[in-house]
Amino acid sequence: MSGYLPEPPFSHDSSAKTGVLLINLGTPTAPTGQAVRPYLKQFLSDTRVIEIPKAVWWLILNGIILNVRPKKSAEKYASIWSKDGSPLLVNTRKQTSLLKGLLGEQGMRNVVVDYAMRYGQPSVETVIQNMRVQGVDKLLVLPLYPQYAGSSSATALDDVFRVLMKLRNMPELRTVRHFHDDPGYIDALAQQVQAHWRQHGRAEKLLMSFHGVPRFTLEKGDPYHCECLKTGRLLAERLGLDKEHYVVSFQSRFGRAEWLQPYTSATLEQLGRAGTKSLDVICPGFVSDCLETLEEIAMEGKHSFQSSGGGEFRYIPCLNDKPQWIAALAGIVGKNLQGWQEVIEQDTAQRQQRAQSLGASR
Ligand SMILES: C=CC1=C(C)c2cc3[nH]c(cc4nc(cc5[nH]c(cc1n2)c(C)c5CCC(=O)O)C(CCC(=O)O)=C4C)c(C)c3C=C
Numbered sequence: 001m002s003g004y005l006p007e008p009p010f011s012h013d014s015s016a017k018t019g020v021l022l023i024n025l026g027t028p029t030a031p032t033g034q035a036v037r038p039y040l041k042q043f044l045s046d047t048r049v050i051e052i053p054k055a056v057w058w059l060i061l062n063g064i065i066l067n068v069r070p071k072k073s074a075e076k077y078a079s080i081w082s083k084d085g086s087p088l089l090v091n092t093r094k095q096t097s098l099l100k101g102l103l104g105e106q107g108m109r110n111v112v113v114d115y116a117m118r119y120g121q122p123s124v125e126t127v128i129q130n131m132r133v134q135g136v137d138k139l140l141v142l143p144l145y146p147q148y149a150g151s152s153s154a155t156a157l158d159d160v161f162r163v164l165m166k167l168r169n170m171p172e173l174r175t176v177r178h179f180h181d182d183p184g185y186i187d188a189l190a191q192q193v194q195a196h197w198r199q200h201g202r203a204e205k206l207l208m209s210f211h212g213v214p215r216f217t218l219e220k221g222d223p224y225h226c227e228c229l230k231t232g233r234l235l236a237e238r239l240g241l242d243k244e245h246y247v248v249s250f251q252s253r254f255g256r257a258e259w260l261q262p263y264t265s266a267t268l269e270q271l272g273r274a275g276t277k278s279l280d281v282i283c284p285g286f287v288s289d290c291l292e293t294l295e296e297i298a299m300e301g302k303h304s305f306q307s308s309g310g311g312e313f314r315y316i317p318c319l320n321d322k323p324q325w326i327a328a329l330a331g332i333v334g335k336n337l338q339g340w341q342e343v344i345e346q347d348t349a350q351r352q353q354r355a356q357s358l359g360a361s362r
């Protein structure tokens with residue numbers, strides 16, 4: 001038996017299509033220890049995420065972490081869970097359907113848009129197979145992480161490559177590495193901050209908190225840190241903020257190793273101790289609100305800032321389903337589809353002509 005996945009049935013009639021596959025991290029199916037455990041097991045078994053010798057990590061993961069963390073994480077998930085499910089999933093689903101609508105309005109025919117999750121469901125394999133059944137033979141993959149990191153974007157792309165290795169008839173492939181300095185994305189963030197300022201006024205400082213990664217990854221050549229700083233600088237420039245009025249920090253430290261600094265938690269405490277009267281906080285590295293923004297920042301972060309002496313804490317939501325973000329996403333997709341759409345349109349026109357002339361000769 002070959003290790004290939006089945007090929008979709010061949011159809012002479014189906015015209016070729018482009019697939020746009022958005023990939024996000026994934027999230028548990030329920031805010032319970034039982035549901036969080038397999039999610040964490042898959043996530044934390046990824047060697048792009050945990051770079052400790054496999055045998056040692058296996059013991060720590062199975063002996064300690066998977067016995068303790070699922071219950072604790074589940075309590076945190078329960079505090080942010082919505083009636084439609086995990087915010088990360090709900091937001092990713094909305095973004096997908098809004099992007100599909102906008103690309104259609106922009107006249108991009110024969111484009112199939114869908115999302116998959118790196119960990120959990122829907123899996124990359126299921127979604128790619130489903131796209132192939134719909135006639136997709138050109139695939140654009142866009143990990144929903146503005147800044148490239150080995151532990152986020154690269155592992156999402158690994159998943160795609162693993163699926164392609166199992167296909168006899170591979171689609172053409174393009175990948176988006178990052179969009180940390182894309183003008184549409186920076187502009188969407190700036191509009192989000194400005195809308196918040198119009199509603200609540202402007203705080204003393206703006207804190208931009210990005211997800212952290214271990215510090216050694218920077219030393220070994222991962223560009224993530226530089227890309228976060230660049231996003232921060234571009235956003236500050238776009239908002240007209242000078243260096244005293246904004247701070248970039250890194251959150252979500254996992255384990256004992258040093259991660260990128262300054263840590264968000266320590267920064268919030270310092271700002272609180274320094275008597276900061278009001279603070280705006282945004283998480284520009286997340287395009288969807290999720291556990292790390294809604295619980296760790298908007299709840300825990302607020303508490304540590306205020307209990308250290310800080311004043312008003314105003315969390316600015318992620319881009320989620322904001323029209324300016326969906327427009328930016330469509331712009332990134334459009335740029336990356338250049339050339340392909342023309343081929344598909346020519347192909348469709350030729351098919352139609354052939355069908356017409358066949359009809360006329362009958
Ligand atoms: C924004 C990009 C992300 C990078 C880079 C990233 C690296 C990274 N994460 C962990 C460990 C955990 N992260 C967890 C949640 C989580 N992480 C991201 C994004 C990035 N992670 C998101 C969007 C989320 C939220 C998921 C949701 O369901 O809402 C978790 C799970 C929650 C918990 O138990 O704390 C872990 C664990 C590491 C180790 C790492 C880089 C090495």
Ligand SMILES: [Fe+2]
Pocket residue numbers: 211252
């Ligand atoms: Fe993470």
Ligand SMILES: [Fe+2]
Pocket residue numbers: 252291292296
């Ligand atoms: Fe966290």
